[in-house]
Amino acid sequence: MHIGKRHPDIADYELLLLPFVIRHGLIVREKKKPKMILASYQDSMSSKRYLAAMKITSQQCEVWLDSFYRTKPRQTASLLKRCEILKRHD
Numbered sequence: 001m002h003i004g005k006r007h008p009d010i011a012d013y014e015l016l017l018l019p020f021v022i023r024h025g026l027i028v029r030e031k032k033k034p035k036m037i038l039a040s041y042q043d044s045m046s047s048k049r050y051l052a053a054m055k056i057t058s059q060q061c062e063v064w065l066d067s068f069y070r071t072k073p074r075q076t077a078s079l080l081k082r083c084e085i086l087k088r089h090d
Contacts, residue, residue, distance in 0.1 A: 007069040014050070017043060018068060021052045024090050026076070028083035037063065038083065040076050049073065 003010060025041030039052040053067040 003065075003068050006067065009070060010068060015068065017041070017050060018052060018065070021050050021068075022054075025050075025052070026079075026085070026089040027087040028079055028085055030083050032082070036066075037086070038079060040071065040079060041089065049076065051075070051079075 003015070020043075021039045021041040025039040028038050028040070030036040030038065035056045035058075037054045037056065039054070040049065041052075042049045049071045051067075051069055051071045052065060054063050055066050056063050
């Protein structure tokens, strides 16, 4: 419900892509906000790009999904400028 309120362009069925975004996407950590992890993924069926924003707890034992939304192609390049790569997409 949280994601639906903030990003009404994301349909419920698109949330089913979330495991693929995290497993197969580009995983980066923001340099200025090291507790923020982002997963960027382009769906092969629709060619739409998605970003999952996740936060690490203060104890560093849990990660939770903060947001999930569609991105534009140039936003990935912007991510790479301000983030460090933890895992390349596969």
